Amino acid sequence: MLSWVDGAPATQLSVQDRGLAYGDGLFETIAVRAAQPVLSERHLARLAEGCARLAIPLDLALLTAELRAFCGQLNEGVAKLILSRGDGLRGYGPPPAPQPRRILLGSPPPSYPAAYAEQGVRLFPCATRLGEQPLLAGLKHLNRLEQVLARAEWQDAEHAEGLMRDSSGRVIEGVYSNLFLVKDSVLITADLSRCGVAGVMRAELLEQARALGVECQVRDIDYAELLDADEVLLCNSVYGVWPVRALGLHDWPVGSLTRKLQAIARTLLDS
Amino acid sequence: MLSWVDGAPATQLSVQDRGLAYGDGLFETIAVRAAQPVLSERHLARLAEGCARLAIPLDLALLTAELRAFCGQLNEGVAKLILSRGDGLRGYGPPPAPQPRRILLGSPPPSYPAAYAEQGVRLFPCATRLGEQPLLAGLKHLNRLEQVLARAEWQDAEHAEGLMRDSSGRVIEGVYSNLFLVKDSVLITADLSRCGVAGVMRAELLEQARALGVECQVRDIDYAELLDADEVLLCNSVYGVWPVRALGLHDWPVGSLTRKLQAIARTLLDS
Structure with a gap:
């Protein structure tokens, strides 16, 4: 399975991620056709709105570039993009300077009847x-x-x-x-x-x-x-x-x- | 920071964990005094009830032994125990034979005023x-x-x-x-x-x-x-x-x- 964490191939992430601890993050499930994300502007706009509502800082240009590069490698299938608030200290309070984590997971096209x-x-x-x-x-x-x-x-x-x-x-x-x-x-x-x-x-x-x-x-x-x-x-x-x-x-x-x-x-x- | 995944020291876990994907799991935050978990029977009973309600299989004996060993190493502080449903395929449906993941994170005693x-x-x-x-x-x-x-x-x-x-x-x-x-x-x-x-x-x-x-x-x-x-x-x-x-x-x-x-x-x- 193709998977990237913060722009580099990786199959693991920190146990301190607030996505795991609290579900503190957002995701998008994006169809990939001919190496391109389908409806990517809408997906990224929804993600940006989610980040605004949850006060998660978002580097949209970086994420957009990463998504395109990832889809280029995946070619056909489904790209799941997870953006978590990143690692946390103990407690629900968001860290003062969160470093959101970008996770991209690829899977083959689903085979529905x-x-x-x-x-x-x-x-x-x-x-x-x-x-x-x-x-x-x-x-x-x-x-x-x-x-x-x-x-x-x-x-x-x-x-x-x-x-x-x-x-x-x-x-x-x-x-x-x-x-x-x-x-x-x-x-x-x-x-x-x-x-x-x-x-x-x-x-x-x-x-x-x-x-x-x-x-x-x-x-x-x-x-x-x-x-x-x-x-x-x-x-x-x-x-x-x-x-x-x-x-x-x-x-x-x-x-x-x-x-x-x-x-x-x-x-x-x-x- | 002391951290274990499935019984062994580890600082990372799989990007496919359903705890990250969906918050599909439970946790306990346990005070540790003199190398012992405080109120551990109540914590484990609540976890077991949560597992029953979410249909997450639980090996309570294994988890209990791991928690005791972890607290033995931590000695004083707070042990956070996360039990996720483990890795998932694509989609919300729980996998037919889930392999729940056990995560233990230690931190020093909090310093409240x-x-x-x-x-x-x-x-x-x-x-x-x-x-x-x-x-x-x-x-x-x-x-x-x-x-x-x-x-x-x-x-x-x-x-x-x-x-x-x-x-x-x-x-x-x-x-x-x-x-x-x-x-x-x-x-x-x-x-x-x-x-x-x-x-x-x-x-x-x-x-x-x-x-x-x-x-x-x-x-x-x-x-x-x-x-x-x-x-x-x-x-x-x-x-x-x-x-x-x-x-x-x-x-x-x-x-x-x-x-x-x-x-x-x-x-x-x-x-």
Whole structure:
């Protein structure tokens, strides 16, 4: 496995890293095609926003150059970029002059069954609810135990993803995807100001859908509204778009806006 | 700094550790006196409960032996024990046969001003609220960004600790301490079934107070009740007990039950 720490090949890092101690850091999972990071500007902008909100200093030029060099070596697959606050003293308080640590991990392209994209996926109804924490909502930070618990709820390959709701029951996202629904030709995705990860592919699809004249709404979604949707779809930066065809006993058809968004994602992800 | 990984001296660990990737693990911060871990049975029991709730396999005999050997070398100070789920593949799903990683980090005894224990401390009123997540509440897991944000709210040495409330405004704990209040000779501490860390010293003080015939209540505490308390105190496994004398403009006297609990903690922590 290709892995770099602070710009140099390495398979280990300091036991004092605050990413390990407290999950004190952020990450990005980036598709790599033809030696280039896909949607790299959006990924780096989200990382920069996370750094600003967590007060982690960021050398964006350095990180950008490193990511490009790493993708040049990886060529095809997935680059995971972790930025931690670096080593810490004892205690939660950030060190006065943190030296953030840059970690890049490469993996081959994931091999999802073709049926996920073609026929659509079945969602597992996760019992794990997302806690509401506006200070961390939207960020792709390293505190991901909720996702670990949710993903452990099912093992069968029948379910490609799980539906996560917040503690009030609102529909938020998948375990590793964002979720959209379509109702009366309007594209709707959850407001992520209380919990959830504001995905890069979600942002890209929203922008491109708006450019095509599709009405888009980012707002709270209740469970009944999900069941009543005309189309449901999932997205992330690695696989693009999957139609959702079922959740428990409920079925949805695969609709035309879903296919349109899927084509947009394919254009980005096919090299 | 003394540090062990999986039983052997090491200063680094794998970049693929799920503790780093997701905060997928637990930790204990243990006072070490005369080469022995203090309250080690309670620490290990809490860790075991956390492992059960997160489905992390635990070799308790091995960990216990390692902790004792490590404390034998450290002699005096603080041993931080981290148990992560070990290396992971890509994705949140726990690997089918996880190999948890054991990390032990030693540090010298912390040097808090003597006035904290003698005259009591001033609490900073943290704006960071604790999100409510019953699945993780009580555990000392590695997802600690809320504490990082809260501890970054103040820098002055005037405030030894911060008060953390939950998103509904209930009084929960300090950033790195549990909190008790005394009202009409009843010892009261927050119910931690929605958020918070169920501290080892908190459990020990509750048990010893009950054995002394003190009425103890573990229940929700609202903010007005805190202000109206006769005594307020903080505790943790490293410093024992600190009286709380102020929060903003509000003052409390240092009371006799606080001094009694402080003496109990001193007996445990003084070698």
